[in-house]
Amino acid sequence: NAGVTQTPKFQVLKTGQSMTLQCAQDMNHEYMSWYRQDPGMGLRLIHYSVGAGITDQGEVPNGYNVSRSTTEDFPLRLLSAAPSQTSVYFCASSSPGLAANTDTQYFGPGTRLTVL
Amino acid sequence: AQKITQTQPGMFVQEKEAVTLDCTYDTSDPSYGLFWYKQPSSGEMIFLIYQGSYDQQNATEGRYSLNFQKARKSANLVISASQLGDSAMYFCAMRPPFGNEKLTFGTGTRLTIIP
Numbered sequence: 001n002a003g004v005t006q007t008p009k010f011q012v013l014k015t016g017q018s019m020t021l022q023c024a025q026d027m028n029h030e031y032m033s034w035y036r037q038d039p040g041m042g043l044r045l046i047h048y049s050v051g052a053g054i055t056d057q058g059e060v061p062n063g064y065n066v067s068r069s070t071t072e073d074f075p076l077r078l079l080s081a082a083p084s085q086t087s088v089y090f091c092a093s094s095s096p097g098l099a100a101n102t103d104t105q106y107f108g109p110g111t112r113l114t115v116l
Numbered sequence: 117a118q119k120i121t122q123t124q125p126g127m128f129v130q131e132k133e134a135v136t137l138d139c140t141y142d143t144s145d146p147s148y149g150l151f152w153y154k155q156p157s158s159g160e161m162i163f164l165i166y167q168g169s170y171d172q173q174n175a176t177e178g179r180y181s182l183n184f185q186k187a188r189k190s191a192n193l194v195i196s197a198s199q200l201g202d203s204a205m206y207f208c209a210m211r212p213p214f215g216n217e218k219l220t221f222g223t224g225t226r227l228t229i230i231p
Contacts, residue, residue, distance in 0.1 A: 031217035042120070042207055042221030043161075050217055058218065090161060094216045104151060105216055107161035 002026050004108035006091050012114045013081040021076040021111050023091030031094045032074040033105065036060065036087040043090060049074055081115045088112050118143045118210050122222035129198050130230050136183070137193040137225050139208035147213040150191040152182065155205040155224070164206075167191060195227075203229045 007022045025032065030051050035043035035058075045058030047066040055066050063085060065077040074093075078085060092105040119142040129135040141150065152164040167175045167182045175182045183192040195202055205226050209219045 031215070033217050033219075035219075035221075040223065042209075042223050043219070044221070045218055048217045050215070088159065092161075092219075096215065104163040104166055105219060106163070107153075110159050110161075 004091055004093050004106050006089075006108035006111050008111060009109065010112050012116065013078070014116055015082060017081050019078050019081065021078075021089055021091075021113070023074045023076065023108060024072050025074075025091075025093040025106070026072065027093060027095070027106065028071060029093035029095045029106070030071070031096065031105075032068065033058070033092045033094075034064070034066065034074070034076045035090045035092065036085075037090060037110075038087050046076065046089075078113075083115045086113060086115045118145070118148070118212060118220040120208050120210055120220055120222035122208055122225050124225045125223075126226045126228070128228050128230055131200060132197055135195045135198050135202075135227065137195075137206050137208075137227065139191045139193065139222060141189050141191060141208075141210050143189075143210065143212075145213050149211040149216065150182070150184070151209040151211070151219065152180070152191075152193045153207045153209060154202075155207065157204070161207075165193065198229050200229050200231060203227060 004025045033048040034046040049055045049068040089111045091108040094105040121140045148169045150167045154162040165177045165180045179196045181194045205224045207224045208222045
């Protein structure tokens with residue numbers, strides 16, 4: 001069981017370039033989410049999905065696109081990278097439920113992105 | 117809208133002492149969940165403890181306990197008998213009703229354990 005995996009671990013882009021951050025989970029979780037973490041701030045929600053084919057915007061969606069064609073994968077696309085998108089990106093997955101430990105989100109290891 | 121406030125940017129605690137990390141929250145939803153995560157210097161997010169808004173008892177997980185005071189809208193994390201490995205960033209987070217795909221995080225507290 002790999003849990004939540006993210007690739008790449010590190011990436012440097014030039015302003016205006018596009019790229020896709022990959023996220024996959026093998027826990028058959030319905031919910032998946034993307035967050036960004038900036039210095040001095042907590043994680044902020046970019047986009048989320050409650051199932052294959054269903055996505056919605058979070059707190060800071062501008063400049064990012066997502067799609068969810070399978071339960072396992074939830075890629076995040078940067079359309080035209082800007083220096084303001086320099087951040088650490090976390091993908092998370094979870095299962096709907098009311099029990100204590102099943103209610104948490106499981107996080108991937110993160111992708112550190114620098115936009116020059 | 118949900119909001120989490122962590123007012124302690126940093127704390128220094130002697131090893132083996134207990135430590136309390138503060139978290140207050142704001143929400144108009146009657147049903148919600150509260151989480152604490154640990155982020156060591158390696159960067160990963162580690163789930164520590166969860167408290168549901170309707171849970172009658174405070175959550176406990178080993179050395180971690182959550183001091184949940186609903187009327188005060190506070191959900192403080194208590195770490196008993198701190199260890200050097202507890203040095204990390206700690207984040208309080210909240211989920212809305214019926215879905216933990218949308219967590220709202222506080223800004224975190226950096227805890228440093230002094231030998």
